[in-house]
Amino acid sequence: MGLGSCSMFPPSPSSVDPEEAALLDMSTAPTTPEGSLSYSPVLRPQDDPSFGRSRSTNGRPLSSALFDTTTRTPPVRNICCVGAGYVGGPTAAVIAFQNPHIRVTVVDRDERRIRRWNSQHPPIYEPGLTDILRIARDGSKEVVLHNAPSKHDASDSVSSGLTTPPSDAESNCAGNNRLIRVAARQPNLFFTTDIARSISEADVVLIAVNTPTKNRGVGAGSATDMAAFEAVTAVVAQHARPGAIIVEKSTVPCRTAQLVYQTLSLHRPGVHFEVISNPEFLAAGTAIKDLLYADRILIGSSNTPAGYRAASALADVYAAWIPRSRIITTNVFSSELAKLVANSMLAQRISSINSISAICDATGADVDEVASAIGADPRIGSKFLRAGIGFGGSCFKKDVLSLVYLAETLILPEVADYWRAVINMNEFARNRFVSRVIRCLNNTLAGKKVTVLGYAFKKDTNDTRESPALDIIRTLEEEGPREIAIFDPCCIPTQMTDEIGRFVRKDVLKENGGPVAVYADVYAACEGSDAVLITTEFDEFKSPTGKEGLAIPVKQKTRLTDPRPFEQPEPKENELLALHSYLVSDSDTDDPLGRLYPVPACDDECPDCQVERTTGTKGYGASKEHVLKQRVDWKKIYCQMRKPHWVFDGRGVLDIAIMEKIGFRVESVGRQSRRSD
Known part of the structure; x- marks a missing residue:
C-alpha cells in the first residue's frame, strides 16, 4: 500500500538488517491478505518480571533478544501530549506525577486553555486533580516524615510532616524506620502552545484530541469526525523525531492506525515510527482515581518485534504505579475496537434498565427492587443498573454511534440496528421524563x-x-x-x-x-x-x-486510614498522596506535609479572577475542591x-x-x- 518504512505490516527481510530479519522470521504472527494486524491474538497479560518473554504467536515463543537492553527501545524520557482537554490534561498530569524522571509536556493551540492550566483556574474540575498538579507542575519541597501510624485523629498528626532536614540523630532514627526523608521534586509537567518544538523533543507523542460525531456530510449523525485527529497527525508526522512512538489516546474508529501510518509515510517517507493504541477508560468525576488505580491498561501494537518493543517502552511508563498484571497488550486494531465496545456495553446496560423502568411505571413494580434482584446474579452484577434520564457525556453516545457506523460500512445492518437501539432507548428515557413533567403540570x-x-x-x-x-x-x-x-x-x-x-x-x-x-x-x-x-x-x-x-x-469528611508505616524507605507517590489525603481529611490546611509551594499567582488582568470578583462566584482551582x-x-x-x-x-x-x-x-x-x- 505504499506505506514505506512506517508500514504496519512486517517488512520483507531484504528491507531490514539481518538481526531484525531473523527475529521477524521466528516471531511474527501469521498474516492474512490484509496484513498482520488483522490477526487478533489472545490478550497478552504482561506478568512481571518476564513481561514480553512469555508471549507467543502460534505456539512459538518470542525471542528473548527482543527484550535485552541492547535491542529494546530505550527508556522514555520525554513525553508530549497533544490536547489539553478532559483526557489529555489529567492523563499527562498523573503520568508526570508518577514518573518524576520523565518530562511531560501538554500542548494545545488554545492559548486560553493553556493559560488556565498554568494558573489557579484549571479548565476542568476532577476530584484529586489539584493535588496532582501542585506536585507535578509546581514541584515540591524536601520533607521528613514520621513513618509510624498516627495514634490520634488525623488532625493531631499534622505535625508528622516536617519541613526541615533531619539532624544526625534523627537520621540515625530513620534507619530504624521512624523517619523517612522525601526528596524535593523539580517540576516535570509543563503546558505550552509551542506544539512543533514539544513534539520534536518527545520520545512518545500522545494524541488526545476531541473526536466528536460528524454533524454533516457522509456518515453525519454516526461517523466519527476525525478532522482534528487527522490535522494533529499531520503535524506530528512533520515534527516527530525518527523512531518516536506515536500513541492514539483519543477514541478512534477501528483501523485508524492504518490512517496514521499512511500519514506518517506521506510526510516522512523512509522514516520509521511505531503507532500504538492506548485508549483511556476514564469516567468523569472519578478520572484521577481511574488513572491512579486503573483496573487495566490496554496497549495495542503491531505484531512485529519493533511493535512489541514500543509497547514495552510504553508499558514501562505505566509500570511506575500500575501492576504489570493489569497491563494488557493486543494488536492495535483490537485495542481500538475494545474501547468502542467497552463504552457501548456500559451504555447498553443503562438503556436496558431504563427500558425496564418504563415497564415498572406501567405495572407498579419498583425499578430499584428489580435492579437489586437481577444485580445479585454474579453473571450480571449491580453496576450501571440505576434507572433515570439516561446517559450523557462525550463518550457513550459517540462511541455507540461509531460502532453503528462501523457495522453499517461492513454491511452488517442487523448489528447496526441493534446498537442504534441503545441510543434510541436513551433518547426515549429523556423524552419520557420531560413529557411526564409537562403532563403533571396540566400540560x-x-x-x-x-x-x-x-x-x-x-x-x-x-x-x-x-x-x-x-x-x-x-x-x-x-x-x-x-x-x-x-x-x-x-x-x-x-x-x-x-x-x-x-x-x-x-x-x-x-x-x-x-x-x-x-x-x-x-x-x-x-x-x-x-x-x-x-x-x-x-x-x-x-x-x-x-x-x-x-x-x-x-461535620467531617470521610474518615480515611493512615497508610503508614510504609514498607519501603522511599515511599511511592501514591503512598504519599494517600498520607496527604488522610491528613487533609480532618484538618484545616491543604498542605499538612509541608511539601507544596504556593499556588501560582495570577496576573492582575486574569479574566477568571475578574469573573470571580464581578459575580462573587468561584470556580474549582488549585486549592479548591468540591466538597x-x-x-x-x-x-x-x-x-x-x-x-x-x-x-x-x-x-x-x-x-x-x-x-x-x-x-x-x-x-x-x-x-x-x-x-x-
Missing part, C-alpha cells in the same frame, strides 16, 4: 417557573458535554414557561450561561428577555418554583435521613415553592417516603409514589 408551563438542579452530565465534575440537562432545558423552553432556573454545585454560573446561549439560543437567556436564568444559590433557584427537576445525581440533592427531612450538615458541606434543606425548599410542590427525580436520589412526609408530590423514574391521590 402547560405557561406562567410557571421550573427549577433544574444539576447541569453537568454527572456528579463531581464540571463536564457538561452531551448533558441530559441541556436537552431538557431546550424542550422545556419550547413550552413557554415564565422561568427556567438552573443550579449546579460544580459548574461556574457564567460558563453555564455562555454555553446555554451557544447551544440553545442567546435569546432564551434572562438577560436577553428569555426565561432561562442561572443561579449560584440553590434556594434562590427554587424560590417560587412550580416544579423542581433533579437532572444530576449530586450528593447535595439527596434526601436527608434526619427527622422531618431537615438538612443534615456534614459536600450540606445537603439541601428540602423542608426550606418546600416552604418556598408553589403548590402542589412537584419534584421530579430523574436520578433516583430521593427517598420518596421522606419527601412525601414533608409534603412534596414526587415523580421518580421507575419508582412508585406512596401518596394516595
Whole structure:
C-alpha cells in the first residue's frame, strides 16, 4: 500500500538488517491478505518480571533478544501530549506525577486553555486533580516524615510532616524506620502552545484530541469526525523525531492506525515510527482515581518485534504505579475496537434498565427492587443498573454511534440496528421524563417557573458535554414557561450561561428577555418554583435521613486510614498522596506535609479572577475542591415553592417516603409514589 518504512505490516527481510530479519522470521504472527494486524491474538497479560518473554504467536515463543537492553527501545524520557482537554490534561498530569524522571509536556493551540492550566483556574474540575498538579507542575519541597501510624485523629498528626532536614540523630532514627526523608521534586509537567518544538523533543507523542460525531456530510449523525485527529497527525508526522512512538489516546474508529501510518509515510517517507493504541477508560468525576488505580491498561501494537518493543517502552511508563498484571497488550486494531465496545456495553446496560423502568411505571413494580434482584446474579452484577434520564457525556453516545457506523460500512445492518437501539432507548428515557413533567403540570408551563438542579452530565465534575440537562432545558423552553432556573454545585454560573446561549439560543437567556436564568444559590433557584427537576445525581440533592427531612450538615469528611508505616524507605507517590489525603481529611490546611509551594499567582488582568470578583462566584482551582458541606434543606425548599410542590427525580436520589412526609408530590423514574391521590 505504499506505506514505506512506517508500514504496519512486517517488512520483507531484504528491507531490514539481518538481526531484525531473523527475529521477524521466528516471531511474527501469521498474516492474512490484509496484513498482520488483522490477526487478533489472545490478550497478552504482561506478568512481571518476564513481561514480553512469555508471549507467543502460534505456539512459538518470542525471542528473548527482543527484550535485552541492547535491542529494546530505550527508556522514555520525554513525553508530549497533544490536547489539553478532559483526557489529555489529567492523563499527562498523573503520568508526570508518577514518573518524576520523565518530562511531560501538554500542548494545545488554545492559548486560553493553556493559560488556565498554568494558573489557579484549571479548565476542568476532577476530584484529586489539584493535588496532582501542585506536585507535578509546581514541584515540591524536601520533607521528613514520621513513618509510624498516627495514634490520634488525623488532625493531631499534622505535625508528622516536617519541613526541615533531619539532624544526625534523627537520621540515625530513620534507619530504624521512624523517619523517612522525601526528596524535593523539580517540576516535570509543563503546558505550552509551542506544539512543533514539544513534539520534536518527545520520545512518545500522545494524541488526545476531541473526536466528536460528524454533524454533516457522509456518515453525519454516526461517523466519527476525525478532522482534528487527522490535522494533529499531520503535524506530528512533520515534527516527530525518527523512531518516536506515536500513541492514539483519543477514541478512534477501528483501523485508524492504518490512517496514521499512511500519514506518517506521506510526510516522512523512509522514516520509521511505531503507532500504538492506548485508549483511556476514564469516567468523569472519578478520572484521577481511574488513572491512579486503573483496573487495566490496554496497549495495542503491531505484531512485529519493533511493535512489541514500543509497547514495552510504553508499558514501562505505566509500570511506575500500575501492576504489570493489569497491563494488557493486543494488536492495535483490537485495542481500538475494545474501547468502542467497552463504552457501548456500559451504555447498553443503562438503556436496558431504563427500558425496564418504563415497564415498572406501567405495572407498579419498583425499578430499584428489580435492579437489586437481577444485580445479585454474579453473571450480571449491580453496576450501571440505576434507572433515570439516561446517559450523557462525550463518550457513550459517540462511541455507540461509531460502532453503528462501523457495522453499517461492513454491511452488517442487523448489528447496526441493534446498537442504534441503545441510543434510541436513551433518547426515549429523556423524552419520557420531560413529557411526564409537562403532563403533571396540566400540560402547560405557561406562567410557571421550573427549577433544574444539576447541569453537568454527572456528579463531581464540571463536564457538561452531551448533558441530559441541556436537552431538557431546550424542550422545556419550547413550552413557554415564565422561568427556567438552573443550579449546579460544580459548574461556574457564567460558563453555564455562555454555553446555554451557544447551544440553545442567546435569546432564551434572562438577560436577553428569555426565561432561562442561572443561579449560584440553590434556594434562590427554587424560590417560587412550580416544579423542581433533579437532572444530576449530586450528593447535595439527596434526601436527608434526619427527622422531618431537615438538612443534615456534614461535620467531617470521610474518615480515611493512615497508610503508614510504609514498607519501603522511599515511599511511592501514591503512598504519599494517600498520607496527604488522610491528613487533609480532618484538618484545616491543604498542605499538612509541608511539601507544596504556593499556588501560582495570577496576573492582575486574569479574566477568571475578574469573573470571580464581578459575580462573587468561584470556580474549582488549585486549592479548591468540591466538597459536600450540606445537603439541601428540602423542608426550606418546600416552604418556598408553589403548590402542589412537584419534584421530579430523574436520578433516583430521593427517598420518596421522606419527601412525601414533608409534603412534596414526587415523580421518580421507575419508582412508585406512596401518596394516595
